[in-house]
Amino acid sequence: MLMHEIKHIENHDYYIKQFVNFLTITYWWFPPVYILRKNIDLFLEIRVDEKVVKKMSERERLNYAQLLIHVQKSLVNKTDPFAKEYYSFLIDDSSNVLEYRIRYILEESFMKKTNYLLLVVICSLVFFSNSIIFEASFPAPSAETPYVTISEDTIDNAYIIQHKDGTYTLFIDGEEGSIEDPTVSPFSEIPIIKE
Structure with missing residues (x-):
């Protein structure tokens, strides 16, 4: 041994x-x-x-x-x-x-x-x-799908500015982002201000 x-x-x-x-x-x-x-x-x-x-x-x-x-x-x-x-x-x-x-x-x-x-x-x-790494796959958002989700609380602090060139900018709590169509939900409930 x-x-x-x-x-x-x-x-x-x-x-x-x-x-x-x-x-x-x-x-x-x-x-x-x-x-x-x-x-x-x-x-x-x-x-x-x-x-x-x-x-x-x-x-x-x-x-x-x-x-x-x-x-x-x-x-x-x-x-x-x-x-x-x-x-x-x-x-x-x-x-x-x-x-x-x-x-x-x-x-x-x-x-x-x-x-x-x-x-x-x-x-x-x-x-x-x-x-080898396995990752989840997510479909790309379509043009009709809005990128922003808005809750009831943020609608009161949000507004949309319609520019003279026909573009729209969304403002929520001091943050801004451009949107295509303000008549699509959830943007339809937000007030629009013309420039």
Whole structure:
């Protein structure tokens, strides 16, 4: 077990796990990041298992597998509710993951490799997913739709000035804006002053 942990330190797995935790925190809303975290953890454990058992005899491999099962059982049987937090870095496997690791150790199937192009695509998917932004779409207002909404309170403080050139300016509480047609609602109730 000490050899296993030494290999984790030599491989700088702590930094990899912290980086994956950072990704998970940053992209918490993106479900594939949780799958990535689970698979990275599994990969790190299997990589270390491979290095530890590489030069072991079949009997030593069985002892190593039994040790993994024993450690997992010990952690499950802990009565301390915080035990999982203390030991999660050492071994945090479900029974399926532990079974996969043991089969991997005993069958010596260390030659499986993932296509590097696939790994690059999956890793870049996490980063490029941030470039997709969903925004609400609103239709552009038509010429008949007034841009201003006027409440009952503001009608008393509003007036329209009709200029000599035929344009109209709306004044509401000291603010001004041009309007096309003062006969359209809600402007029809506002008094018009000729210039």
